[in-house]
Every structure is written in structure tokens, then in C-alpha cells.
Amino acid sequence: MSETMSNTTQPIVRMQQLNKHFGSLHVLNDIDLTIVPGEVVVIIGASGSGKSTLIRCINGLEEFQSGSLVVDSNELLPHGKSTQALQTIRTEVGMVFQQFNLFPHLSVIDNVTLAPMKVRGLSRDDAVSNAKRLLDRVGIADQADKYPSQLSGGQQQRVALARALAMEPRLMLFDEPTSALDPEMIGEVLDAMRELAKEGMTMVIVTHEMGFAREVADRVIFIHKGEITEQGHPEKLFDSPQHERTQSFLARVLKH
Amino acid sequence: MDVNFQFDWSAAFGSIPYLLPGIPWTLLISFGGLAIGFFIGIFFGLLRISRLRWLRWPAIVYVEVFRGTPILVQVLFIFYGLPQLLGSPINALVAGIAAIAVNSGAYISEIVRGGVQSIERGQGEASLSLGLSRTQAFRYVIWPQAFRRMIPPLGNQGIISIKDTSLFSVIGVGELVRQGQIYIATTFTALEVYFMVALMYLAITWTLSIILRQLEIRGLAGQ
Numbered sequence: 001m002s003e004t005m006s007n008t009t010q011p012i013v014r015m016q017q018l019n020k021h022f023g024s025l026h027v028l029n030d031i032d033l034t035i036v037p038g039e040v041v042v043i044i045g046a047s048g049s050g051k052s053t054l055i056r057c058i059n060g061l062e063e064f065q066s067g068s069l070v071v072d073s074n075e076l077l078p079h080g081k082s083t084q085a086l087q088t089i090r091t092e093v094g095m096v097f098q099q100f101n102l103f104p105h106l107s108v109i110d111n112v113t114l115a116p117m118k119v120r121g122l123s124r125d126d127a128v129s130n131a132k133r134l135l136d137r138v139g140i141a142d143q144a145d146k147y148p149s150q151l152s153g154g155q156q157q158r159v160a161l162a163r164a165l166a167m168e169p170r171l172m173l174f175d176e177p178t179s180a181l182d183p184e185m186i187g188e189v190l191d192a193m194r195e196l197a198k199e200g201m202t203m204v205i206v207t208h209e210m211g212f213a214r215e216v217a218d219r220v221i222f223i224h225k226g227e228i229t230e231q232g233h234p235e236k237l238f239d240s241p242q243h244e245r246t247q248s249f250l251a252r253v254l255k256h
Numbered sequence: 257m258d259v260n261f262q263f264d265w266s267a268a269f270g271s272i273p274y275l276l277p278g279i280p281w282t283l284l285i286s287f288g289g290l291a292i293g294f295f296i297g298i299f300f301g302l303l304r305i306s307r308l309r310w311l312r313w314p315a316i317v318y319v320e321v322f323r324g325t326p327i328l329v330q331v332l333f334i335f336y337g338l339p340q341l342l343g344s345p346i347n348a349l350v351a352g353i354a355a356i357a358v359n360s361g362a363y364i365s366e367i368v369r370g371g372v373q374s375i376e377r378g379q380g381e382a383s384l385s386l387g388l389s390r391t392q393a394f395r396y397v398i399w400p401q402a403f404r405r406m407i408p409p410l411g412n413q414g415i416i417s418i419k420d421t422s423l424f425s426v427i428g429v430g431e432l433v434r435q436g437q438i439y440i441a442t443t444f445t446a447l448e449v450y451f452m453v454a455l456m457y458l459a460i461t462w463t464l465s466i467i468l469r470q471l472e473i474r475g476l477a478g479q
Contacts, residue, residue: 093385173385
């Protein structure tokens with residue numbers, strides 16, 4: 001899909017000195033972050049630390065005030081002043097939200113085919129067969145004609161994943177994908193994400209599921225008060241965190 | 257005056273043939289005005305939620321003016337006032353339809369604004385994250401959901417506007433109340449005739465209520 005001659009060593013996300021303020025609140029403070037194709041990055045941190053805001057900057061759902069951000073060779077400018085690049089980035093970057101955000105007035109299959117038909121210009125037949133293949137892959141092929149409200153939370157989130165994948169993204173963002181789910185449904189969503197990681201998808205995941213992070217992440221990033229405090233391989237970061245804040249955060253979340 | 261006045265059913269039923277011709281006029285003014293008001297409402301409702309301030313303020317002024325003045329004054333202004341400005345008389349039917357249109361348009365634009373703003377932020381974000389443009393997100397995701405939520409308040413406005421047309425008897429358009437007044441002028445049976453007039457309004461509004469309830473049920477079935 002990509003029109004650029006990107007080789008594999010070229011980063012898919014390059015964030016340099018990124019700053020974001022909400023009024024007087026400094027939400028992101030000089031963030032430097034480079035992600036290469038195929039990498040699975042998990043971002044952890046306390047609520048309000050800025051981790052969701054960080055990934056929402058990558059597809060322009062949040063504007064930033066200064067710094068530079070290049071996603072898949074498209075440069076995003078501060079203050080949201082890059083409409084064309086933004087449009088391109090959003091077709092290449094998929095996102096799964098905490099609240100699923102499925103379209104309640106559309107059936108499952110129409111949720112998945114909408115963007116490929118309207119943005120990629122696929123015919124209905126192509127979009128539908130593609131959508132069915134994706135729904136089958138996340139284990140809900142038999143629910144295609146139902147409406148979102150007729151599905152469980154876990155099923156809805158898997159539809160949301162299929163919907164994002166239907167655009168054949170080069171990068172997937174996950175914003176606390178299991179935080180709104182009942183405990184018994186978390187596993188099915190994590191399974192689908194695990195499959196995706198195995199297939200080589202580049203993923204940036206904000207989550208509180210530390211076991212999952214340890215298992216699938218190539219790199220774990222700990223954010224505290226809008227700054228990257230520490231990052232590294234999951235085993236290193238979880239087993240021997242260097243920074244005191246990382247230690248106290250992990251002590252709190254790993255206790256139960 | 258006779259305190260033992262009896263309700264004269266034959267006078268009531270006798271008035272029906274004289275009242276019935278008023279119904280098409282009432283319906284024509286109501287639905288003609290509402291159809292135009294619907295587009296006025298969508299237009300100003302969408303302006304009202306624009307991200308551009310200079311597009312928002314004309315909508316605010318429109319709503320404040322036409323919601324803040326009585327519809328009776330509006331129709332008198334259009335029928336008696338505007339001709340002085342234009343130099344030619346305005347047909348009473350046209351004046352009635354115009355009054356319903358500009359008046360309901362103000363309320364409908366608030367209904368449109370409320371409907372669109374009631375859609376969760378995440379719906380727009382999910383659309384944009386899939387690569388849809390703002391226009392596509394509005395057309396395929398936001399508007400269909402907003403419109404469903406608008407049906408009950410739109411029905412409410414429709415019923416209010418139908419009843420508002422009764423005021424237009426003052427400009428001599430031959431709707432239900434006007435027909436009743438003409439009939440009463442010769443028979444002096446105000447009690448029976450206004451009773452029948454009320455029943456006819458009820459028949460119209462009740463029918464509309466039933467249709468709207470069906471629409472709502474069908475609209476929600478998909479969710």
C-alpha cells in the first residue's frame with residue numbers, strides 16, 4: 001500500500017522533543033520515541049501520566065504544541081496544521097479504543113466495510129469478503145449480521161480490531177483495549193492481539209495487563225508525569241527496574 | 257342566558273361538512289411550513305456547531321429572533337408588514353407557510369444541534385482514526401445516529417406547529433379555526449363547533465403521534 005520506498009530499518013514513528021500542554025498542565029514533556037517496523041511497544045504508567053495522550057498524538061487525535069513527529073514518512077506539524085499528512089497517516093495507522101467505539105447503527109459487517117469502501121474505494125463485494133476473512137480471524141465470523149449492542153464486550157472489541165485491520169494498517173495503536181472489559185473477556189481480546197503480534201504487526205499498546213506486556217512486548221516504556229522515565233526489554237524493566245519511580249509503580253501494580 | 261344549556265349533538269355533527277374543507281388548509285400550512293422549516297433547521301443547526309465562529313453567530317441570531325418572538329407577531333409581520341416593504345400583497349397561504357417555516361426552523365435548528373452534539377466523541381474519533389474525512393464521518397457515522405435521536409423532538413415540534421396554524425385565522429386563511437368562526441357567525445353554536453374543531457386537531461395530531469411512534473420503533477430496532 002505504501003507509496004514510499006521505505007526500507008525496514010527506517011522507523012515508522014519518530015517523535016523528537018514532543019511537548020503537549022492542556023492549559024497549564026504539561027501533559028507530554030520532551031518525548032523522544034522511535035519505533036521500527038515489526039516492533040511491539042507497550043506503554044505503562046499511572047492514570048494521568050500521559051500515556052494515552054502520547055499514542056493519540058501519533059494519529060493526530062491530539063494536537064501537540066512543539067517538537068517533531070514523523071509517522072510512516074509523513075510529517076505531522078504542531079497545532080494540527082497538517083491536514084493532508086494527517087489524512088494519509090490515519091489511513092495507514094489503525095486504532096483500537098478503550099470503549100470500542102463501534103458504530104451502533106451499523107451491523108458488524110458494515111462496521112468493518114465502511115472505511116475500506118469509502119476511503120480505499122473498495123467494491124462492496126471485495127470489502128465484504130475481506131471483512132469476513134478478518135472476522136473469522138478474530139473468531140466472530142458467525143456474528144457478521146448482528147448489531148454491536150447484541151454482542152458481548154469482548155466480541156465488540158474484537159470487531160473493533162477487525163474494523164481497524166480492514167484498512168490494512170502499517171501500525172496499530174491500542175488505547176487500554178481491555179480496561180472496559182469484564183475479567184472473563186480480557187483473555188479473548190489479548191489472544192487476538194497476541195496473534196497479530198506474532199504475524200509481525202507493528203503495535204503500540206497502552207495497557208495495565210503486565211503479564212501480557214511481559215509476554216508480547218519487544219520494549220516496555222514507563223511514563224511518569226508526561227516524561228519517559230525508563231524503557232527497555234520487558235524482562236529487564238519488570239525484573240530489575242533502575243528508576244525509583246518505576247520500582248514503586250511496579251510494586252503497586254504487580255502486588256495483586 | 258340559559259344555565260341549563262344542553263350540548264346540541266345535531267349542531268355539532270351538522271358543522272362537520274363546513275369544517276372539513278379547513279383540514280386540507282391546516283395540513284398544507286403545517287406540513288408545507290414544516291418541510292421548509294426542516295431544511296432551515298438543518299442549515300442553521302449545522303452552522304451553530306461549526307468550528308468557525310463567524311458561521312456560528314448568524315445561527316445564534318436566527319434562533320434568538322424567531323424563538324424569542326411570538327408566532328402570531330411573526331405571521332402578522334409577514335402578512336401585513338412585509339407587503340409595505342415589497343409593495344405588493346402576500347397571499348395568506350404563503351404567509352402562513354412562511355411563518356411556520358421560519359418559526360419551526362428556529363426550534364428545529366436547536367433540535368439538530370442537540371442531536372449532533374449528543375453523539376459520543378468516540379464515534380467521531382473512531383471514524384477519523386479509520387481515515388474517513390470529517391465530512392464522511394459526519395455523513396456516515398454522526399448524522400444517521402443523530403437523526404434517530406432527533407425523531408422524538410421533531411415529532412413534538414411537528415405537533416406544536418400544527419396547532420400554531422390555528423392562529424392564522426387572524427389573516428383570513430381558511431384553515432380549521434377560520435372555518436369554524438365563519439360557521440358560528442351564522443349559527444351561534446360556539447360550544448359545539450369549537451368542540452368539533454378541537455376533535456379535528458386531535459385527530460390530526462394523534463395520527464401523527466402514531467406514525468412517529470412506529471418510526472421510532474423501526475429506528476431503534478437496528479440497535
